[in-house]
Amino acid sequence: MKENRKQVWGLIAPTLFLMIFIGVIPVIYVIYLSAFKYNVFAKIPFRYTGFNNFRKLVFDPDFLKSLRLGLTFVALCCGIELPLGLLIANLLTLNFKGKGIFRTIMTLPLAMAPISIGSIWVLITNPDFGPLPFLFRKIGIEYNMGINANQAFFTTVLVDIWHWTPFVVLTFMAGLTSLPNQPYEAALVDGANRWQTFRYVTIPLLKPVILTTLFIRVMDTFRVFDEVWMLTSGGPGTATRYVSIHLVRMVLQSMEYGYSSAMSLFLLYLTIIICFLLLTFISSSQEAT
Amino acid sequence: MRIFPFKTNLWDRFFYGISIMFGLHLIWVRFLEQYVPLYVATVGSLIFLAILVITG
Numbered sequence: 001m002k003e004n005r006k007q008v009w010g011l012i013a014p015t016l017f018l019m020i021f022i023g024v025i026p027v028i029y030v031i032y033l034s035a036f037k038y039n040v041f042a043k044i045p046f047r048y049t050g051f052n053n054f055r056k057l058v059f060d061p062d063f064l065k066s067l068r069l070g071l072t073f074v075a076l077c078c079g080i081e082l083p084l085g086l087l088i089a090n091l092l093t094l095n096f097k098g099k100g101i102f103r104t105i106m107t108l109p110l111a112m113a114p115i116s117i118g119s120i121w122v123l124i125t126n127p128d129f130g131p132l133p134f135l136f137r138k139i140g141i142e143y144n145m146g147i148n149a150n151q152a153f154f155t156t157v158l159v160d161i162w163h164w165t166p167f168v169v170l171t172f173m174a175g176l177t178s179l180p181n182q183p184y185e186a187a188l189v190d191g192a193n194r195w196q197t198f199r200y201v202t203i204p205l206l207k208p209v210i211l212t213t214l215f216i217r218v219m220d221t222f223r224v225f226d227e228v229w230m231l232t233s234g235g236p237g238t239a240t241r242y243v244s245i246h247l248v249r250m251v252l253q254s255m256e257y258g259y260s261s262a263m264s265l266f267l268l269y270l271t272i273i274i275c276f277l278l279l280t281f282i283s284s285s286q287e288a289t
Numbered sequence: 290m291r292i293f294p295f296k297t298n299l300w301d302r303f304f305y306g307i308s309i310m311f312g313l314h315l316i317w318v319r320f321l322e323q324y325v326p327l328y329v330a331t332v333g334s335l336i337f338l339a340i341l342v343i344t345g
Contacts, residue, residue: 051314051318051327054314054315054318055318055322057315058315058318058319059319266315269308269311269312272308273308273312276305276308280295283295284295
């Protein structure tokens with residue numbers, strides 16, 4: 001028994017060591033830093049401030065604005081990606097010509113690095129030679145996201161949808177192919193039409209998959225960085241300065257390490273709360289099915 | 290009487306308790322600190338944490 005226990009500890013030790021080294025220790029260090037005013041260029045670089053960084057955080061209008069923007073971004077992206085993904089996944093269950101090619105092309109954005117996607121969209125949205133401003137000009141809209149805050153915001157939403165809808169489609173397709181046949185046969189016998197079958201059979205059966213996908217997407221969208229940084233760098237003004245971009249700007253430009261640590265802890269806290277709520281929904285829906 | 294409507298173990302309760310404590314402190318600092326000192330929130334949330342860990 002003792003030998004067995006030693007073997008078990010020996011097997012999990014490398015993973016445990018890695019987890020502690022790259023997960024636990026940095027978090028503890030961030031908690032420690034959040035209690036200090038730490039600016040390398042200040043006269044006294046390291047000064048204990050207790051809860052003051054959090055006190056500053058809840059009254060910081062820039063941070064609160066970036067948080068509001070981030071949450072709007074999450075709501076818009078997830079609110080569009082999920083129904084659109086469900087629609088495309090349902091269409092892909094039908095048989096039509098060119099389905100294989102469509103599926104391959106559709107999944108291409110997933111294979112690209114977010115930073116490359118940002119660069120590609122910088123070219124697409126260039127007001128001088130980009131195809132998107134050209135198309136908008138054709139319908140009488142002047143498109144320049146370098147000066148128009150709303151256009152910049154909606155462009156980042158569009159880029160995220162373009163990039164991540166294929167992921168949603170793939171997970172929904174995996175969910176749809178694993179659904180049992182019997183409920184569909186019963187619905188057919190009861191005379192349900194296509195919409196009723198979708199509404200009362202597919203959606204309830206797919207609920208755990210939908211919630212899990214939502215869970216992943218909410219987490220990912222909340223900490224979006226690369227694409228937006230490449231595309232707008234948070235501008236024009238603060239129009240696309242989402243929380244992670246605001247955080248990086250605080251660290252790199254203001255060098256406020258203590259305050260930034262408090263900010264990242266708050267974001268971690270918010271993510272945990274959102275994930276906890278979603279997980280509770282997921283587990284209760286799995287118990288129900 | 291249980292506080293959470295689902296099954297939890299000791300670690301879960303402790304974790305949720307700390308999370309609630311942190312949130313309560315932030316809300317207190319934002320809206321109530323000018324009227325009532327933060328110590329009240331700390332003492333109150335510590336009592337709540339103890340009840341939460343014991344009852345679940």
